[in-house]
Structures are given as C-alpha cells and as structure tokens.
Amino acid sequence: MTLTAASGVAQGADGPLIPVLAVVGVGLIGGSVALALREAGQVGRVLGVGRNAQSLTRAQALGLIDEVATPEQAAAEADVVLLAMPVGGVRAALTQMRPHLRPETLLTDAGSTKLEIVEAARAVLGDRIGQFVPGHPIAGAERSGPEAASATLYRHRTVILTPLPENTSGGVARVRELWQACGARVFEMEAQAHDRVLGSISHMPHLLAAAYMAQVAGADDAALRLTLAGTGFRDFTRIAAGSPEMWRDIFLSNRDALRVELGSVRAVLDEMERAMVQGDGEALEALLLRAAQARRNWRKE
Amino acid sequence: MTLTAASGVAQGADGPLIPVLAVVGVGLIGGSVALALREAGQVGRVLGVGRNAQSLTRAQALGLIDEVATPEQAAAEADVVLLAMPVGGVRAALTQMRPHLRPETLLTDAGSTKLEIVEAARAVLGDRIGQFVPGHPIAGAERSGPEAASATLYRHRTVILTPLPENTSGGVARVRELWQACGARVFEMEAQAHDRVLGSISHMPHLLAAAYMAQVAGADDAALRLTLAGTGFRDFTRIAAGSPEMWRDIFLSNRDALRVELGSVRAVLDEMERAMVQGDGEALEALLLRAAQARRNWRKE
Structure with a gap:
C-alpha cells in the first residue's frame, strides 16, 4: 500500500503558483478551487470551460472565472487544466484538448473514481499521458452549481492523488501544491486502492x-x-x-x-x-x- | 389512520402541572424531562428511581432529581411516573410498583416501541391498565447518562402517544401537557402504526x-x-x-x-x-x- 501524506504549502517565489488556470466544469468543485486559489493569491488568470453557457455566465458574474474559453484555448493557454465535470464527460474534453496541449501544461481532475478516468486519459492522451496527474478532492455538499462554490470548501479536507508512473515528480508536486493552497491535506495512493x-x-x-x-x-x-x-x-x-x-x-x-x-x-x-x-x-x-x-x-x- | 396533533401548553391554574414526578431511569431521556419541567415551573418534587446507585447519585448532584426513591415509594407518592429505561426493564419495574399504585397515579413511558410495552403493561397492571398512557419522545442523541440530560432536548421535537381504549381523556391530556411543557409537539396514533x-x-x-x-x-x-x-x-x-x-x-x-x-x-x-x-x-x-x-x-x- 502506497499512502503518503504531504504537508506544507510551497509559496511562489515571485508571482502566483499558477499563472493561468483553466477550470473545465465551473460548478461547486471547480468553482471552489478557483475561489480558494484566488484568496490565497496563488492564481493569475482563471479560464472557465463548459458546455452550459448560462452556468459559465453566472460563474463569471460571481467572480469564479475571469473569462470563458474553449477547450482548445484552455489547452493552449493554461499552465494547469482542472477537469471538474462528471466522470462521463472527461474523455470528450480530453479529446478536444489533446491537439492543442502545450508540453508543459499539466492536466488534473477531480473525479470520484480513478481507474476509469486513467484508462480514458491513456487512450486519448497517448504519449502525453505523463502530463495528467489524477486527483480526487474528498469534499462536496448536497448543493451544486457555481452558486455553491466557496473559497473554504477544501479547508482541512482530504485530497487524494493517484500519480502515474509517467508523471514527473515536479508535475505531481505542483498539483499537490495547488490543493494545499486550497487548504487541503494531500495523500497519494494507487488508483485501484x-x-x-x-x-x-x-x-x-x-x-x-x-x-x-x-x-x-x-x-x-x-x-x-x-x-x-x-x-x-x-x-x-x-x-x-x-x-x-x-x-x-x-x-x-x-x-x-x-x-x-x-x-x-x-x-x-x-x-x-x-x-x-x-x-x-x-x-x-x-x-x-x-x-x-x-x-x-x-x-x- | 388515527393521527392528531395537539398544541398549546395548558398552564397550571395554581401550582405546577405535576406536583410529584417520579422518573424511573434517570439518564438522557428521563433526566431531560425533569430538567425541562423544572425550567417550565411545571413540576414540584422529582423522585429518581433506578438500579444504578451511582447514576442516581450523579443525577441528584446534577439537580435532575430531588431525592432517590424505590419503585414502591414512587408508585405510592407520585402523581405521574415516567418509565424512561430500556424497553427490557419495564415489566420488572411495573411489577414492583403495581401493589402500591394509587388509583389517581398516571404511568407513562418513553419506550421506542409500543406494542411490546403495551402487552407487558396489560399483563402486569390488569384492571389498572387505564392508568398507563404509552408514549414515545422522538429525541435522543448518541450520548447517554444523566450528564447528557438537557432542558432543551425536547424543544420542537415530536412525541407520539398511543393511548389505550382504557385511558381516560383526562389522563391522556395530562401526559400530553407534560410533553408540551417540555417544548415538544405531540401526536397520537395507534401502537401498531x-x-x-x-x-x-x-x-x-x-x-x-x-x-x-x-x-x-x-x-x-x-x-x-x-x-x-x-x-x-x-x-x-x-x-x-x-x-x-x-x-x-x-x-x-x-x-x-x-x-x-x-x-x-x-x-x-x-x-x-x-x-x-x-x-x-x-x-x-x-x-x-x-x-x-x-x-x-x-x-x-
């Protein structure tokens, strides 16, 4: 059993941890990450991606995102892309992003199961799979949607990362720091466990x-x-x-x-x-x- | 389906609703009734009955009861006897009280099931069964014991009475008023329902x-x-x-x-x-x- 807990949030030497963050699916989970990183001063610009235009407009009005973007734009511009939609939509989003993905862009997700998402990501990303660091924040509420987002949702909550053999330690560390900046404690374990x-x-x-x-x-x-x-x-x-x-x-x-x-x-x-x-x-x-x-x-x- | 909700606490014209209350089993449930009635000014003297002497001493020190009594004393002195122990102990307590029970004394209980208790009460009380008004406060907590008792436990909570054909309407009304004085809303329905x-x-x-x-x-x-x-x-x-x-x-x-x-x-x-x-x-x-x-x-x- 691989289970390690890491603690201590690394502070960006100069500038935020994530200059450009793209959130795909700006609801409770993704919106709360955006808010928490903003409050911590660890994000520059936040792009919002999603299929529901109304929801994106509300997210922008609520200050969760700075601008609306397409998956292609997100892939080309973001330093970190957070996939925060239902498990079923991840494959389609990755397929749209793949051709535009810069080599230094990190992808991570917030899906509640990991084996299926890892399989889908491998199929779509191919030799770029190392850019995808699978994650799962164990937080949530009975409410959903951008209005439910809160900067404190992840404070003292647990986030599990299930790193892949192809991930770089720098990539995993950056995703870990993202969640720690939101106030979460981060564990690492295998996807199957x-x-x-x-x-x-x-x-x-x-x-x-x-x-x-x-x-x-x-x-x-x-x-x-x-x-x-x-x-x-x-x-x-x-x-x-x-x-x-x-x-x-x-x-x-x-x-x-x-x-x-x-x-x-x-x-x-x-x-x-x-x-x-x-x-x-x-x-x-x-x-x-x-x-x-x-x-x-x-x-x- | 007989289901009626009654509301409005009758205030004693002069003096408390229950001059002498006996609580058999002074833990969370019984202790909280004693505290709530005291706070409402609706009880005179509170007798505590139980098998656990230590628990009774603590109940007295906490001000839940005025004095420790035997089941026999409770039956002879109390206006209302509240049976607030586990379902399994009710039969034995009633058997001890039966020979000493004054005709005007009301018995009620706080048991979580009603058919079994009614059956036991009928078997023990015989022609005095009309003095027993079965009840069940739907309140509780994961804690137990006299230390857990609180005057506010029943506030805005539900209490169900399952009156017997042999009960007098005056007897049922008095038990209803007891619970209303604790802040509860009281429903009546059949034991089986x-x-x-x-x-x-x-x-x-x-x-x-x-x-x-x-x-x-x-x-x-x-x-x-x-x-x-x-x-x-x-x-x-x-x-x-x-x-x-x-x-x-x-x-x-x-x-x-x-x-x-x-x-x-x-x-x-x-x-x-x-x-x-x-x-x-x-x-x-x-x-x-x-x-x-x-x-x-x-x-x-």
Whole structure:
C-alpha cells in the first residue's frame, strides 16, 4: 500500500503558483478551487470551460472565472487544466484538448473514481499521458452549481492523488501544491486502492442512503413517515439529496469495487436479521457494539 | 389512520402541572424531562428511581432529581411516573410498583416501541391498565447518562402517544401537557402504526448504519478507510455510535415490523445492483432521482 501524506504549502517565489488556470466544469468543485486559489493569491488568470453557457455566465458574474474559453484555448493557454465535470464527460474534453496541449501544461481532475478516468486519459492522451496527474478532492455538499462554490470548501479536507508512473515528480508536486493552497491535506495512493477505499467510505453510504430514501418515499404511508422522521433520519439521509446524474456515473464507473462492498454489507445485514429472528440478543449486541466502538473511536486517534 | 396533533401548553391554574414526578431511569431521556419541567415551573418534587446507585447519585448532584426513591415509594407518592429505561426493564419495574399504585397515579413511558410495552403493561397492571398512557419522545442523541440530560432536548421535537381504549381523556391530556411543557409537539396514533412507522424512519436507519459501520470496521484495511472517510461518512454513520444495549432491545422488540422494512430496502438494493451490472444508467438515475427529490422536499412543506 502506497499512502503518503504531504504537508506544507510551497509559496511562489515571485508571482502566483499558477499563472493561468483553466477550470473545465465551473460548478461547486471547480468553482471552489478557483475561489480558494484566488484568496490565497496563488492564481493569475482563471479560464472557465463548459458546455452550459448560462452556468459559465453566472460563474463569471460571481467572480469564479475571469473569462470563458474553449477547450482548445484552455489547452493552449493554461499552465494547469482542472477537469471538474462528471466522470462521463472527461474523455470528450480530453479529446478536444489533446491537439492543442502545450508540453508543459499539466492536466488534473477531480473525479470520484480513478481507474476509469486513467484508462480514458491513456487512450486519448497517448504519449502525453505523463502530463495528467489524477486527483480526487474528498469534499462536496448536497448543493451544486457555481452558486455553491466557496473559497473554504477544501479547508482541512482530504485530497487524494493517484500519480502515474509517467508523471514527473515536479508535475505531481505542483498539483499537490495547488490543493494545499486550497487548504487541503494531500495523500497519494494507487488508483485501484483509491477506488476500493472510496467505494467503501463514500459510494457505499450513498448507495445505502439512496436505496433507503427511495424505499421510504415509495411507501403507502410515506407522508406520515416523513412527518415523524427526526434527527437520526436527517443525518443518515443527507447525502441522498446529492446529484442523481453524478452518482449514477460514479456507481457505473466503480461498479466492480462497489459490488464487492455491497456483498460484504449484505452479509452483516443477514447476520443481524438472523440474530433478530432467533432472538439472539448476544450476537446482536456484539455486532452493534463493534459498530458503536468503531464510530466512537473514529477521528479520536 | 388515527393521527392528531395537539398544541398549546395548558398552564397550571395554581401550582405546577405535576406536583410529584417520579422518573424511573434517570439518564438522557428521563433526566431531560425533569430538567425541562423544572425550567417550565411545571413540576414540584422529582423522585429518581433506578438500579444504578451511582447514576442516581450523579443525577441528584446534577439537580435532575430531588431525592432517590424505590419503585414502591414512587408508585405510592407520585402523581405521574415516567418509565424512561430500556424497553427490557419495564415489566420488572411495573411489577414492583403495581401493589402500591394509587388509583389517581398516571404511568407513562418513553419506550421506542409500543406494542411490546403495551402487552407487558396489560399483563402486569390488569384492571389498572387505564392508568398507563404509552408514549414515545422522538429525541435522543448518541450520548447517554444523566450528564447528557438537557432542558432543551425536547424543544420542537415530536412525541407520539398511543393511548389505550382504557385511558381516560383526562389522563391522556395530562401526559400530553407534560410533553408540551417540555417544548415538544405531540401526536397520537395507534401502537401498531407507531411501530411500523418508527421501524421505518428510526430503527431502519440505525440498522443500516450499524451494519455498514461494522462492515467497514471489519475490513483488512479498516484504518486506511477510516483515515480517508469524510463528511458524508460522518453524518451517515453518526447514529451507529448509539447504545448497543438500547438498540438490541429495540430491534428485538420491533423485529416483525423491522423485517418487513428490511425486505423492502433489500428489494431496492437488488434493483440498484441489477442496474449497475447491466449498465442501465437510466434505471439507476431514476431511482437516485426519486431518492434525491424526496430528501430535498423533506421538511419543506
């Protein structure tokens, strides 16, 4: 297991860390990077790229980006291009940029799964793959769009980079510094480990919360249930409000790892149901104790 | 479906609503009632009953109770006896109190399931069952014990009463006023509907969160997973830290309703897995959209 945490933000000797940043997909994730880098004085000009013209206009009005650009312009002008759109759109964006990419331009992304994106990037970028440093900021909210962007979104949050053998150490360091300038702590690990771990601690909670929420909403007495639901329900289901389009892409992209985890969660549910049916209070309590202790000890180390 | 919400706290004409309150089990739930009624000026003397002498001493030191009493004393002296211990202990407490119970004393409880408690109360109280008004405050926290008690725990929270045919309307009104004096809104419904609905919106989230948390904690790379877990994980698993003993009792007590719900949640999980396996993005998104819309609309009416 390769897992290293780096800390300490390098300050640009003279001028910002990133003279020209291009953000492809200026919503919560990309917009927040732009705002955070601006606040830290680590970015010069910000180009905004996207398919939704309205969204780009709003992003400009909100001060997230300085100007709207095409993928081609971004590839030719930017020092760093951040791909911050749903996983499904990355291949098309890279294909448009590839012919215009300067050799010194760095590409990075914010996708929630890494194996699929790395595969797509390899196919499109070919011998330029070394310019792509895959990344994933573990931050987000139930809100989305440029209006949701915030300079503080990544403060004290975790960002995982899954560097490729072809990356230069200078390139990886620059992307690391970008995220550190946003206030994040940066870890490095392999793409496969990333997808397994995130399948467990991010995608699986969403899968369970969404399945549960859909089940409650479909009940005959859904209105009564929702009237009486309290604070436990509130916190447990919060993530189920997230973007259906984004999570559809994540689930499809990471289906292999997710199915392994789901099988394992099902086995625990089976064990709990068996204990209930048989009135086996001891087994039930032991299982609940294991869960409670793990949760109580979390973030206490 | 009988569901009525009552509002408006009746103020005692002269003197508090409850001259002598006995709280059996002075932890978070019972202690918070005592504090809230005191703050509202609606209780005279508070007797504390419990098996744990240390806990009672702490409750007295914290000002939750005025004096420690036996179940027999509580039955003979109190105007209202609140049973606020785990479901499993109610039968024994009622058995001790029954011979000493004055005819005008009201009994009520705070148990998370109602059918089992009503059955136990009927068996023990016999022709005095009309004195028992079953109740359930939907409030709680991951913390427990007298130190966790707070005068504001029930403010704007929901309390469900499941009155019995044998209850007098005056008795039900008094218990309703007790909870309203604590700041809660009070609903009335049948015990069976209560257990079905709570099985869905309270017990099922706990079952899923605990099963998931136990699964993560049991993984080979649990430490890595827990290091990288973020805010979605935090909220989704919060309830899994709850008392294993209390939740064991709830799951066993409400196993019938809970198993029906679990079967229904499993069916949605099956459908999501099928969509993932078949790459059926449309079905997956439709399901996620149903969940997201229901969650976004919750508490907006």
